[in-house]
Amino acid sequence: MDLRPHFDELERFADGQMTPAEQEAFELRLEQDEALAEAHAAYEQLTADLRWAAGHNTLRLRLQALDERMNERGDALARTERLTQQRQRRWMTLGVLGAVLLVAMGVGAWYFSRPGPTRPARSWEAYYQPDPGPAVTTGLLHSRPLLSEALDQYQSGHYPAALHSLGRVSAASVGADTLLYLRGLMLLRQGQGTAAQLYLRRVSEDTVAGELARRARYHLGMAHWQANELAPARAALLAVAADSLNLYRTSAQRAIAAGVLEGK
Template sequence: MPTPLAETLTHLRVGNQKFLVDFYKQRRDVFGRWALGQHQLAAPAAHALLQNALLDFYDQVADGRLTRLPPDVPAYVNRLAEQRLAAPAATAPLPAAEASRRQLRLADFHQLGADCQRLLAYFYFHGYNFGRMSGKLGFANPAVARRQKGGCLRKLVELTEPPHDFRAHLDELERFADGELDEPAQAAFEQRLTTDEPLAAAHAAYEQFAADLRWAAGHDALRLRLRVLDRRLDQRTSALVLAKRRSFRERRRLRRWSGGVVLALALALGLGWWAGRPAAPSPTSWKAYYQPVPRLLPVPALRARPLLAEAIAQYRDGHYPAALHTLGRLSPAEVGLDTLNFYRGVILLRSGNGQAAQEPLRRLAQLPANPLARRALYHLGMAYWQAQQPGPAFEALRQVATDSLNPYQISARRALASGALLPPP
């Protein structure tokens, strides 16, 4: 029996899409097996079909077609997927005019730049106020955020065909809707809506425009989140498959050569000698001993900071200039100045600019009470080494190697034992 309006649907309507994102993460492989058995769809096509079905589910919740949580959500999503397979061009049971208008709004939204899309989504979909938007996007103050939002909104209005009849009243309609009017002005405007028919018609058209924009921003936000999640799940699957193949080859090699405990011991001794052998003494061989940062920030923290998540994704993909540019848009009040210095130094080091990486890392390493100081000291030593400054590099890594609380102690000891760095004179 269907349940009453569920809290889950309420969360979806106000911008919390966690339910559908978690559903995709947990059910993607199960859905893939179902799509292969029932419809002979390969994994990429099945995953794309599931994403579209979840977008249809979200649209039905957002526009009020779905007011009760289905008793069997996976079966309901499977039916939505089958509807798409049966009639790919007719999956929106909304009135034709409304469905067409919303799709046009979504197409116009996609023509905006990435910054405008993010800004409008923050305001109209997530419901952020201008103060929070200024912090997330690095604006100087809420007034700047409001002006930027107004500029992006006007760009979207200009893309609309045919032109909206509320353009002549757009400034006062926007101030009224954004709560920028004081109490007397607000009351006066509301009184005008009851007597001024052209203004009332413009207000109704503006409200419809904002509702369509809110839907477009939410629809697009979910589409992008599912796409990013899909890539991450593919990477995890590929890594697991590769690990299994390596494990299989290793077992087969051990069985082929046999030898039992004697061979295992010989292999361990050989591997130990190989890992501990000294490298040729060269100041350019820092990469052979460098231990990169495995993860700059936990995943839950990244979800709350999309701009930081974008910078880290660019860093992970090797796009270091883009990562530094995105990092520069972050406000120190949002993630902390010390954290920004650490990330900036690490990215500069990986980009090959050890000289520039030294200043932010040195500043942080001189704060012993800071939890990032020990890590910064290790990367500072590597920055010296990359910049062909063996004396400072040796001294920094020596401090790391003698600090039992430093997580890079073993890596620093290995670098010093290699003989590639000489002690300072």
């Protein structure tokens, strides 16, 4: 496979240097242009081989840096928890004193100004049940450090960095369907519902993917909803709501029952 005709744009895509519009156009070409798709697969394999050839010392340094960052995060969480407990104790004292006054004010406000019927929220985020992905365990850190880095960034809300890190993960070590699914999740959380559909649809249509395909169908419906494509969003979520084996069945049923996908 001669990578030279596509090398520059493959490198820009892998490094996350494309604009959202360029990335979306490139991903659509991947689906339609067989030569480009083969070049992309060859490029992914080449970069994976180069990473392996870099040696165990680089891997050790990455693991050490990741372990240090995990330790720092644990210390920060512990400090935050202590500060939270201190604030809770202070506010508890004030809360007891103000409880009676608040109740009286609440009763008065309700009596003189009763609220009308509330309308259901229409935003997809109000009904979305996120998938945090696999937990970053010690075993995963040592067996798949690049995947662990991508998951850690995704679970921390750093979606562009997570997408960049995921692009360095080899499909041979994780599985092509898993990589497609995770990329779709990250794009969805980044607000790129249209781009996320490309990856989630491929997994949802895979008859071998099983549970992963069921998960992908739910998130595909939410990606349509995020892109304001209400008709396909409702069709996808109706299928999820009717699937007794789908983990997201209840969430899909709640969105369908609210009637928010019937049109504005």
